[in-house]
Amino acid sequence: MAVNEAERRAMTRALSLATLGPRGVNPQVGAVLLSPDGTVLAEGWHHGAGTPHAEVDALSKLAPGAARGATAVVTLEPCNHTGRTGPCALALIDAGVARVVYALDDPGAVSGGGAERLRDAGVSVDAGEQADAAHAVISGWLTAQRLGRPHITVKWAQSLDGRAAAADGSSQWITGPSARADVHRRRAEADAIVVGTGTVLSDDPSLTARDGDALFADQPVPVVIGSRATPDDAAVRRHPRPPLFYDTRDLHAVVADLQARGIQSLFVEGGPTLASAFVSARLVDRVLAYIAPVLLGGDRLALTDIGVPSIGEARRLTVEEWLPLGSDLLAIASPSPDRPSADRPSPAGPREEGAA
Template identity: 85%
Template sequence: MAVNEAERRAMTRALELATLGPRGINPQVGAVILSPDGDVLAEGWHHGAGTPHAEVDALAKLAPGAARGATAVVTLEPCNHTGRTGPCAVALIEAGVARVVYALDDPGAVEGGGAERLRAAGVSVEAGEQAGAAHRVIDGWLTTQRLGRPHVTVKWAQSLDGRAAASDGSSQWITGPDARADVHRRRSEADAIVVGTGTLLSDDPSLTARDGDRLYPAQPIPVVIGSRPVPADAAVRKHPHAPLAYDTRDLHAVLADLRERGVQSVFVEGGPTLASAFLAEGLVDRVLAYVAPVLLGGPRLALTDIGVPSIEDARRLTIDEWVPLGADLLAIAHPLAVQEAVTSQEEGNH
């Protein structure tokens, strides 16, 4: 049975609801309960670890029996295990829900399997609706589940001819105010922001996320990678979070330690050397390239060696979106491997 228009609208709403929940060890999930006629009966989302999951949060707003014959539209496959809360698949079955539409399979070996349990109970199940959009909402959590490391976004700003700075090293500002505001908003959505010591010493960045002159409520943890120490008077020392310093070139080890600290999303904007190192190691899940209509020439390229000796070895990306930002243009892209995972979800469930 194909997804109908009411269910499609409900999934769009469920994705909005998911973002109301906190980022953390659990995924952000939203749910909408529809009547057999397609009317919205209740909405819910996951409010954090230990609280009811999105489906149960929505069901709790209904009178007993009100969900019988209804459709539950959820951004993530209903769970099939008992942790701090019971299995959502069972809650939906006991509520009498007749149909479930969800976006993404739960990758957890223990948590997954909810769809099979629902089908075994006679519930109609449709998977993969707006999987790409759902993936973007919880990409950090999904990467941690699948790869055992935080989701990594690498950002850089460049001139139209691919330079990150003028020949004398000056780079403030290649892009305009709209692009810089966009960067700060995206910083605020990350758990950690990463730079190398070269950038730290040359630019003395504060590594905060600012909305104009004010700090965003959520601030990424500042992370500095490199052998040179962080100066005592560095601007980052005034960050709301104490900076983490790693005297190593082992990026895998850095990401492993950050994961142990609960970090699920990393925003890398530490200059060409660090950005290139993450790309060369195959540790990048998303690229944000801000392109300004200016020519600089000279040797200071936005990227250095990323391990591409010939065109056959080029790191192919898929463009998610081109975003105009004043006079500048933002390219949002991801490696083909990430696209293949999402495509498999969208196509394999229809």
């Protein structure tokens, strides 16, 4: 059965509702219930760990029996497991829902399979509506399910000749105001922002996400990696959220701990040494390279050694977009799918922390 216009509109609305939920160990999910004639009956979203999932949140706003014959439009496949809450697939079946339209399959080995359960109960199911948009909303969570770690963006700003700073170490500002505003917007979309102690000691960054002179409502958790001590009066210690400090060079251990803390997306902005370490460790899902039309020369490269001894072992990227920002250019790229990978996939677990 083809998705109709009312269901498409409902999916657009469900995607908007999903973003109202908190980012973290659970996916952001939205749901809209439609009557057989396409009228919106109820809406819901997941409010956080231990609370009803989006479908059940929407059903709770209706009187018993009011959802019989309805269509549930959901951004993620209804779950099929019992954790802190029961299976959403069963809740929809018990409510008498006749049709389910969802955007993305649930990748969880435990929580997936809701669509099959619905079909077995005679419910019409259609998958894939606005899947790309739904993927964008929960890309961090999906990466965590696939790899057992957060989605990692590595960002740097560089001159046209690939330098991150002038010979004396000065780098403010290589790029212009439009590029810097874009960086802050992307910071606000991340769960955590990561720098090394070298950046903290040399630049004393606040690691906040700013909208002009004001702070965005959503602030990333500041993370500092390195063995050198962060001064008591460092700007990062005045961040709205308590900073996390890691005295280690083991990036896999760092990202594993951040994952355990509910961090689903990292924004790495720590200078050439840290950026190169993440790239070398193959801990990068997206690269943001802000390129300014200036020449600096010298040896202060945007990336240092990343473990590429010959051209045949170059880290190949796929450019997703070239984005002009004032006089600067942003290259948005991701590692090519056929690249060798040191990532160790882990079986996807339940959609909910402590659900088992």
